Amino acid sequence: MELNANAFGRNARKALLDKTLQAALGRTTERFLAHRDAAVAAFPEFERTRERASRIKLDVLDHLDTYLLRFIEEAEKRGAIVHVARDAAQAREIAARIARDEGVTLAVKSKSMASEEISFNEALQGAGVTVVESDLGEFIIQLAGEAPSHIIAPAVHKSRQEISSLFERHLGGPRTDSIPELVGMARRHLRAKFLSAGMGVSGGNFLVADTGSVVLVTNEGNGRLGTVLPRVHLAVVGIEKVIPRMSDLPTFLRLLPRSATGQAISSYVSIVTGTRRAGDPEGPERMHILLLDCGRSAILEGKYREILKCVRCAACLNVCPVYQSVGGHAYGWVYSGPIGAVLTPLLVGLAEAVALPDASTLCGACADVCPVKIPLPDFLLELRSDVREQGLKTPGEIAAMKGYAGVMRRAGLLEAIERIAGVLGQFFTKGKGIGGLPYPFSGWTERRDFPAPAALPFRKQWKIRRGVTR
Amino acid sequence: MTYTTGMDPKGPIPVSLFFTCLADAFSPGVCSATVEVLERFGATVRVPLSQTCCGQPAFNSGNRKEARAMARKFLLSFPDDGPIVTPSGSCAAMVKHGYPVLFRDEPPTLARARAVGERIYELSQYLVDVLGVTDPKSDFSGTVTYHDSCHLRRGLGVVSAPRKLLRAVPGVEFIEMEESDRCCGFGGVFSLKNPQISCKMTERKVERILATGASYVTSGDLGCLLNIGGLISRIGYPVKAIHLAEILAGKTAGKGGAG
Numbered sequence: 157m158e159l160n161a162n163a164f165g166r167n168a169r170k171a172l173l174d175k176t177l178q179a180a181l182g183r184t185t186e187r188f189l190a191h192r193d194a195a196v197a198a199f200p201e202f203e204r205t206r207e208r209a210s211r212i213k214l215d216v217l218d219h220l221d222t223y224l225l226r227f228i229e230e231a232e233k234r235g236a237i238v239h240v241a242r243d244a245a246q247a248r249e250i251a252a253r254i255a256r257d258e259g260v261t262l263a264v265k266s267k268s269m270a271s272e273e274i275s276f277n278e279a280l281q282g283a284g285v286t287v288v289e290s291d292l293g294e295f296i297i298q299l300a301g302e303a304p305s306h307i308i309a310p311a312v313h314k315s316r317q318e319i320s321s322l323f324e325r326h327l328g329g330p331r332t333d334s335i336p337e338l339v340g341m342a343r344r345h346l347r348a349k350f351l352s353a354g355m356g357v358s359g360g361n362f363l364v365a366d367t368g369s370v371v372l373v374t375n376e377g378n379g380r381l382g383t384v385l386p387r388v389h390l391a392v393v394g395i396e397k398v399i400p401r402m403s404d405l406p407t408f409l410r411l412l413p414r415s416a417t418g419q420a421i422s423s424y425v426s427i428v429t430g431t432r433r434a435g436d437p438e439g440p441e442r443m444h445i446l447l448l449d450c451g452r453s454a455i456l457e458g459k460y461r462e463i464l465k466c467v468r469c470a471a472c473l474n475v476c477p478v479y480q481s482v483g484g485h486a487y488g489w490v491y492s493g494p495i496g497a498v499l500t501p502l503l504v505g506l507a508e509a510v511a512l513p514d515a516s517t518l519c520g521a522c523a524d525v526c527p528v529k530i531p532l533p534d535f536l537l538e539l540r541s542d543v544r545e546q547g548l549k550t551p552g553e554i555a556a557m558k559g560y561a562g563v564m565r566r567a568g569l570l571e572a573i574e575r576i577a578g579v580l581g582q583f584f585t586k587g588k589g590i591g592g593l594p595y596p597f598s599g600w601t602e603r604r605d606f607p608a609p610a611a612l613p614f615r616k617q618w619k620i621r622r623g624v625t626r
Numbered sequence: 627m628t629y630t631t632g633m634d635p636k637g638p639i640p641v642s643l644f645f646t647c648l649a650d651a652f653s654p655g656v657c658s659a660t661v662e663v664l665e666r667f668g669a670t671v672r673v674p675l676s677q678t679c680c681g682q683p684a685f686n687s688g689n690r691k692e693a694r695a696m697a698r699k700f701l702l703s704f705p706d707d708g709p710i711v712t713p714s715g716s717c718a719a720m721v722k723h724g725y726p727v728l729f730r731d732e733p734p735t736l737a738r739a740r741a742v743g744e745r746i747y748e749l750s751q752y753l754v755d756v757l758g759v760t761d762p763k764s765d766f767s768g769t770v771t772y773h774d775s776c777h778l779r780r781g782l783g784v785v786s787a788p789r790k791l792l793r794a795v796p797g798v799e800f801i802e803m804e805e806s807d808r809c810c811g812f813g814g815v816f817s818l819k820n821p822q823i824s825c826k827m828t829e830r831k832v833e834r835i836l837a838t839g840a841s842y843v844t845s846g847d848l849g850c851l852l853n854i855g856g857l858i859s860r861i862g863y864p865v866k867a868i869h870l871a872e873i874l875a876g877k878t879a880g881k882g883g884a885g
Contacts, residue, residue, distance in 0.1 A: 169822050477809050481826045515820065517813025517827075518686060520780035537727075540688025549688070557684055561692035564647070564678040565699055574651050589859045599821025604828065604856035607652045614645050614654035618673050 160488035161509035167486035191418020213465035230368030234430025248279035260354035267291040268359025305484030307470035356382030360393035389440035396464040411527040415469035472522035494522035513539035581609040644712035647679040659875035715778020754787035767797025775847035812853035
């Protein structure tokens with residue numbers, strides 16, 4: 157997926173003016189949130205489960221190499237072929253080679269954020285393979301030529317009417333506003349693809365080390381069709397998705413759907429363990445697992461390692477008032493919302509996404525809902541400090557900060573400035589709010605007044621009072 | 627008296643006031659209201675005059691060098707023992723949670739920072755949790771709704787104290803707003819760097835405030851109130867942004883107000 161994270165401000169302004177997007181965002185995030193809150197309230201063990209999940213993930217981070225080797229060994233024992241890609245370019249090469257070697261011309265894909273990271277579809281198209289997205293939301297945005305705007309609801313930004321005209325244009329269907337009819341059209345189109353595809357491509361929510369299994373949590377059943385019907389199955393998964401034992405899985409299966417959509421359990425949980433065995437009624441003859449490092453092992457070494465606990469539930473997006481205002485595309489890459497604001501700079505380099513750590517008020521709502529307890533606001537703060545350390549702050553901001561610190565280190569100087577500002581402020585505003593300030597305050601005063609400085613600041617008042625009373 | 631404290635009930639309680647740079651410059655009435663309320667409950671208020679800013683704007687924008695300089699100054703300004711009380715949840719949270727981050731590689735300062743962090747309280751937190759105030763003895767009257775500042779609620783975990791106090795003022799009709807815990811869009815530097823998004827969030831907050839029909843919106847953070855009040859003032863809505871300290875001090879309409 158193309159990187160456009162440094163245009164956050166411009167993207168956001170465009171998003172704020174998009175009426176369809178605004179309506180869709182409000183509807184969806186509020187519905188997800190309400191369901192999530194209800195599901196969490198109805199599950200008294202949520203806190204304990206959350207704590208356990210966080211502990212399991214921390215253990216994984218401490219011993220990632222051990223668990224990965226175990227996973228690879230167990231998966232290969234069961235007939236899977238495991239590949240590890242160091243970066244996106246290598247991942248694309250491997251994916252294209254797999255498709256060529258397996259003689260695939262058509263692939264059906266179920267949603268995978270990791271594959272977006274490496275521009276998987278483009279890589280396969282380059283190798284002469286047609287890739288059809290089979291997740292309804294992904295299918296819609298593929299027709300529209302767009303990228304996902306939400307981790308679990310990729311087409312959240314599209315209205316029913318927009319979808320209807322997309323289907324009319326691409327599927328030749330009649331124009332309709334009926335959701336069941338639209339779903340039916342997509343289903344008929346996709347069924348044919350499932351039956352003729354040589355390869356099914358999936359992501360993976362979890363990799364179970366002690367069994368070599370890839371676990372898929374879905375609601376549409378397309379993940380199951382894609383891993384069962386085609387001759388070849390390819391799973392594209394980040395290395396951090398490994399969990400130690402099958403017995404750890406229920407912990408995560410309890411948290412993920414509740415945090416994501418507010419469901420107690422998702423409609424489908426597929427546990428894919430190796431290739432079809434003799435006597436198996438279904439399953440792929442060949443299975444490839446493409447593990448993506450793509451910057452993850454570097455994150456593991458540093459102070460942001462806990463970001464790798466993320467299970468991609470999107471609860472932090474739904475609850476984030478910034479995400480709710482501008483949607484996912486504004487963040488300019490695969491991941492959006494608070495998780496994207498932290499993960500994107502870490503994966504693509506801070507200079508390429510320097511605007512994202514500032515795309516938050518640090519309200520902390522994201523940390524409240526995170527099922528694996530990632531300290532997202534702390535990480536945003538830390539990244540902002542890295543921006544300065546790495547020389548990426550604008551000279552203007554640094555100068556302003558130095559000036560501000562220079563004043564604030566001297567109470568007397570501050571008092572003098574306050575008194576001048578107070579006199580000028582009263583003179584120009586007659587005690588009313590200030591409507592138009594110069595840059596960098598101009599954005600603030602575009603639609604809000606700024607208070608006039610007080611004629612008599614408190615410090616001065618206190619000095620007077622002390623002089624009078626003592 | 628309606629409060630209990632671990633200290634000698636007959637002696638005055640020495641409390642240091644951290645009045646905050648924002649209130650000092652823009653709403654000194656909030657500072658004097660804080661003093662008034664603290665004195666009402668038996669505190670002797672000390673105001674260290676060398677204090678300036680806790681450094682939160684620098685810290686939150688990633689400028690830690692400048693933040694550390696201000697934090698050092700803060701630590702020097704409050705050398706005594708005893709509680710430090712401030713009419714700002716976010717400034718208190720900065721001292722409590724930000725300073726240990728700033729000085730994590732500087733053990734002696736870290737220890738001092740932690741000790742100061744133990745001593746700092748937001749006003750409503752101090753009144754309810756420390757002094758045990760159940761009746762604020764305020765003569766304020768009006769319909770009031772309350773906005774949870776993010777740092778007070780999530781940073782300090784103060785949710786019920788301001789509500790208890792508001793409900794205990796006889797003249798106050800307290801109306802809870804929808805999404806009271808949702809960020810108002812201020813976020814300090816955020817509102818300068820992303821003003822359009824900030825405004826969008828503030829508009830939603832103001833809609834929720836107006837929906838209550840209250841005459842006043844109050845909060846424990848002046849930043850939020852300047853932001854909310856700034857929008858209200860621009861549009862000219864019939865609701866006033868006023869700091870919790872001013873309500874507790876018994877100021878009525880026209881005498882104060884943050885917006």
